[in-house]
Amino acid sequence: MVVVGDVQSCGNALTQAVEQLGTPDTKWVFVGDLFDRGPDAGKVWKLLQSLDNAVVTGNHEKALLNALKGRGTKSATAVTMRQLLGAGATPSQLEDWYRSTVPFYDFRTSGREFFVSHGGVTPQVIRQIRREGRCDLPDDFFIFGVGTRANTYRRRYEFRNFAEMASDTVTQLHGHRNEGRDNHVNPGVIDLESGVEKDGWLSVYAIDGASGEGQIHKFFERH
Numbered sequence: 001m002v003v004v005g006d007v008q009s010c011g012n013a014l015t016q017a018v019e020q021l022g023t024p025d026t027k028w029v030f031v032g033d034l035f036d037r038g039p040d041a042g043k044v045w046k047l048l049q050s051l052d053n054a055v056v057t058g059n060h061e062k063a064l065l066n067a068l069k070g071r072g073t074k075s076a077t078a079v080t081m082r083q084l085l086g087a088g089a090t091p092s093q094l095e096d097w098y099r100s101t102v103p104f105y106d107f108r109t110s111g112r113e114f115f116v117s118h119g120g121v122t123p124q125v126i127r128q129i130r131r132e133g134r135c136d137l138p139d140d141f142f143i144f145g146v147g148t149r150a151n152t153y154r155r156r157y158e159f160r161n162f163a164e165m166a167s168d169t170v171t172q173l174h175g176h177r178n179e180g181r182d183n184h185v186n187p188g189v190i191d192l193e194s195g196v197e198k199d200g201w202l203s204v205y206a207i208d209g210a211s212g213e214g215q216i217h218k219f220f221e222r223h
Contacts (some may be wrong), residue, residue, distance in 0.1 A: 001026075001115075001206075002022075002028050002114065004029065004030045006033040006194075007034045009034070009050075010039070010194060010197055012043070013221040014046065015166050017204045019177055021206050025127045027165065028053040029116055029130075029195075031060035031173060032061055032101075032143070032175060033118070034055065034058070034061070036063065036077055036079075037076050041087070042087025042089075055100070055102060056101065057139055058175065059144070060077070061098055062166040062204040064094065068095050083198075103139045103141075106129065109212050111212060113171065114170065117172075118144075118145065118174060119189075120165050120189065121141070121142060123188075125137070133175070139209065143176070145165060160184060161177065161189070163186055165189050166187040168186035171189075172189050173190045173205060175192050181200055182206075183216050199222065201218040202218070202220070202221070203217075
């Protein structure tokens with residue numbers, strides 16, 4: 001299992017990750033924000049078609065859907081749309097792909113528990129979902145994650161890594177926010193947003209199937 005941070009259209013960095021960490025049996029889980037801001041959305045799209053993957057919905061996935069539906073297009077998403085269509089994707093394919101994304105990805109391997117969302121949530125939310133076996137929370141809850149009321153209810157970016165997200169029973173992986181570029185921000189919380197499109201790197205967490213142990217790998221878009 002490999003969990004990939006915010007790709008942001010950085011196809012070179014993702015290509016390196018696939019070449020170094022991929023095997024025919026690898027499951028790729030993306031924390032969302034696959035597109036916008038970076039140089040090559042088309043390259044990212046083509047790679048996705050070749051991978052066994054699950055994509056968690058991020059705010060940039062929602063921006064893509066809004067563009068497809070004619071509900072307003074951000075400048076970065078307009079560039080993404082041109083690149084995706086240029087790579088051979090059709091509007092109907094892109095909309096179907098969006099519908100295949102999920103608000104969170106909950107899994108266990110080798111006795112260890114993991115939970116992936118875009119914005120990051122509290123352990124109480126994870127326990128509630130597991131206890132009830134369902135989730136009535138809106139997608140935006142997982143997209144924007146834990147935040148102050150002033151930011152969350154206005155759908156503004158929340159950069160803080162809140163201590164309330166920490167857990168000693170489940171490893172939570174998310175993107176979207178990061179006060180710096182550290183990956184291990186709280187006990188049991190791994191932040192995979194590392195600003196790859198801003199001269200940072202693509203953070204990728206590879207989990208060993210036999211032991212359940214994970215390791216952070218870093219891949220750069222520009223050499």
